[in-house]
Amino acid sequence: EIVLTQSPGTLSLSPGERATLSCRASQSVSSSYLAWYQQKPGQAPRLLIYGASSRATGIPDRFSGSGSGTDFTLTISRLEPEDFAVYYCQQYGSSPTWTFGQGTTVEIK
Amino acid sequence: EVQLVESGGGLVKPGGSLRLSCAASGFTFSTYSMNWVRQAPGKGLEWVSSISGDSSYIFYADSMKGRFTFSRDNAKNSLYLQMNSLRAEDTAVYYCARVYWGVHAMDVWGRGTTVTVSS
Numbered sequence: 001e002i003v004l005t006q007s008p009g010t011l012s013l014s015p016g017e018r019a020t021l022s023c024r025a026s027q028s029v030s031s032s033y034l035a036w037y038q039q040k041p042g043q044a045p046r047l048l049i050y051g052a053s054s055r056a057t058g059i060p061d062r063f064s065g066s067g068s069g070t071d072f073t074l075t076i077s078r079l080e081p082e083d084f085a086v087y088y089c090q091q092y093g094s095s096p097t098w099t100f101g102q103g104t105t106v107e108i109k
Numbered sequence: 110e111v112q113l114v115e116s117g118g119g120l121v122k123p124g125g126s127l128r129l130s131c132a133a134s135g136f137t138f139s140t141y142s143m144n145w146v147r148q149a150p151g152k153g154l155e156w157v158s159s160i161s162g163d164s165s166y167i168f169y170a171d172s173m174k175g176r177f178t179f180s181r182d183n184a185k186n187s188l189y190l191q192m193n194s195l196r197a198e199d200t201a202v203y204y205c206a207r208v209y210w211g212v213h214a215m216d217v218w219g220r221g222t223t224v225t226v227s228s
Contacts, residue, residue, distance in 0.1 A: 032211075043220075098144065098159070
């Protein structure tokens with residue numbers, strides 16, 4: 001079973017700053033099957049990135065994804081007030097299974 | 110508008126049963142695989158189960174096997190999650206989600222329904 005470890009657990013930043021979130025897999029993951037989600041309190045998750053680097057419909061271009069193998073990154077180029085939230089990475093694997101990381105909280109500094 | 114709406118959550122005693130529903134609209138339901146994902150209070154996301162468009166493939170997370178049954182009715186654009194032998198650790202918000210073709214990400218989510226297992 002592949003385990004996804006996200007770091008840091010919490011990122012304290014100011015609006016306008018750049019956010020870099022990491023997702024590390026315990027085994028190599030197909031880039032095609034790596035996604036990122038945003039979740040705000042009391043809301044359902046929202047798909048941001050699929051296939052490691054493709055933005056979902058309606059997602060602003062300040063969000064970008066990169067990486068391959070076991071190391072993936074979500075970057076928010078300039079934080080807007082509405083970007084403060086929890087972010088999850090997710091991979092799809094054989095069996096099949098969907099596995100999520102434990103989440104990174106991006107909070108206002 | 111593409112939409113998923115869950116219902117059926119509530120308070121149930123340990124060992125009890127509950128049936129969740131998810132009503133889909135705004136897309137060709139039968140052509141999509143669908144998932145249930147849950148989130149315990151203050152915790153992260155956990156995949157529960159997946160069903161293919163024609164119900165020919167159904168998969169469960171290990172901790173749900175034998176207790177949960179996922180089904181769908183394409184004529185009614187609806188999903189169902191029958192949950193038996195419920196435990197305190199099944200307490201969570203349960204979301205249904207559409208699986209995006211080919212990349213297995215979940216691109217449409219419902220707002221969730223809350224299941225509380227407590228005596």
